[in-house]
Amino acid sequence: MTLVQLRHLVSLASTGSFTRSARETFVTQPALSRSIQALEEELGQPLFDRVGHRAELTNFGREIVRRARQLLIDADELVTCGGRTADGRAGTLRVGLGSSPAAMLMAPILQLAAKHKPTLRVGVSHGDSNQLAMGLRSRDLDALVVEVRSLEPATDLHVETLVQMQGAFLCRPGHPLTRVRGTIGFDALARYPLASTLLDDDIARSMIELYGPQAHPDHCLSLQSNDLASLVKVARESDVVMLGIPRAAPDLVVLPVKPMLPGAARFGLVTLAGRTEAPAMPLLREVLRNALGDFGGSAADEDS
Numbered sequence: 001m002t003l004v005q006l007r008h009l010v011s012l013a014s015t016g017s018f019t020r021s022a023r024e025t026f027v028t029q030p031a032l033s034r035s036i037q038a039l040e041e042e043l044g045q046p047l048f049d050r051v052g053h054r055a056e057l058t059n060f061g062r063e064i065v066r067r068a069r070q071l072l073i074d075a076d077e078l079v080t081c082g083g084r085t086a087d088g089r090a091g092t093l094r095v096g097l098g099s100s101p102a103a104m105l106m107a108p109i110l111q112l113a114a115k116h117k118p119t120l121r122v123g124v125s126h127g128d129s130n131q132l133a134m135g136l137r138s139r140d141l142d143a144l145v146v147e148v149r150s151l152e153p154a155t156d157l158h159v160e161t162l163v164q165m166q167g168a169f170l171c172r173p174g175h176p177l178t179r180v181r182g183t184i185g186f187d188a189l190a191r192y193p194l195a196s197t198l199l200d201d202d203i204a205r206s207m208i209e210l211y212g213p214q215a216h217p218d219h220c221l222s223l224q225s226n227d228l229a230s231l232v233k234v235a236r237e238s239d240v241v242m243l244g245i246p247r248a249a250p251d252l253v254v255l256p257v258k259p260m261l262p263g264a265a266r267f268g269l270v271t272l273a274g275r276t277e278a279p280a281m282p283l284l285r286e287v288l289r290n291a292l293g294d295f296g297g298s299a300a301d302e303d304s
Contacts, residue, residue, distance in 0.1 A: 011025050013061070095122070111287075189257065194222055195242045228248060269284075
């Protein structure tokens with residue numbers, strides 16, 4: 001039994017004429033007759049009574065036609081769904097976000113679901129980069145956006161560098177440090193609670209080289225959490241000074257600390273190397289371009 005045979009059946013049930021149905025289905029009349037006969041033989045009962053020049057459905061035929069129409073509707077919907085999924089307008093997209101990317105990208109990515117409702121389902125989670133990588137490997141996630149340096153190097157991960165962003169010391173408007181004229185040294189910062197997401201060894205080493213042993217994260221940080229949104233909220237409502245990406249907390253003030261923090265955060269889009277991407281990935285890349293601006297820094301692809 002094939003879909004073509006079912007289309008022949010439904011057409012003949014509608015017209016009652018082999019001649020007209022052959023014309024509608026673009027086959028010869030003998031070919032249509034053979035198709036219906038083969039279907040009747042497979043089902044084991046007649047589908048039509050030949051009454052003069054008309055083909056009238058038997059009782060069994062009427063039940064089969066009812067089911068055939070539903071099968072054809074379902075088949076057509078599968079084709080339509082396949083087309084939508086192929087261009088990313090349907091299906092599922094599951095994205096893992098590191099702490100800083102989550103602060104900037106959570107809402108724009110979730111808006112994908114609202115824009116393409118109800119055909120596209122979007123799930124977003126955030127956490128430690130290497131834990132998210134485990135979710136990517138187990139196929140619980142389709143892609144990650146993380147700080148590349150926080151990710152353990154691995155040959156099975158494909159990393160596209162999206163943008164580089166300079167880190168800074170941030171505080172609320174009206175903070176006492178905003179009234180200091182000129183540049184601010186680390187000693188002045190250390191008079192206030194310092195907060196940060198978990199820092200990698202390279203950043204910790206650079207801070208010690210720039211500001212001395214007192215800048216070791218284990219000594220100088222009062223608050224550490226990968227929940228960046230909570231750290232930003234604390235900084236807005238207290239005299240906490242936060243080490244972070246200004247783009248992730250645009251309402252906070254960038255303090256003119258000298259010397260400046262070295263390097264910059266590199267945000268990357270991470271997928272499984274050599275694996276077929278989720279169809280909605282082009283939509284995700286469009287969201288990332290819009291949210292982060294033109295890809296900055298070294299935008300060349302690399303394997304990490």
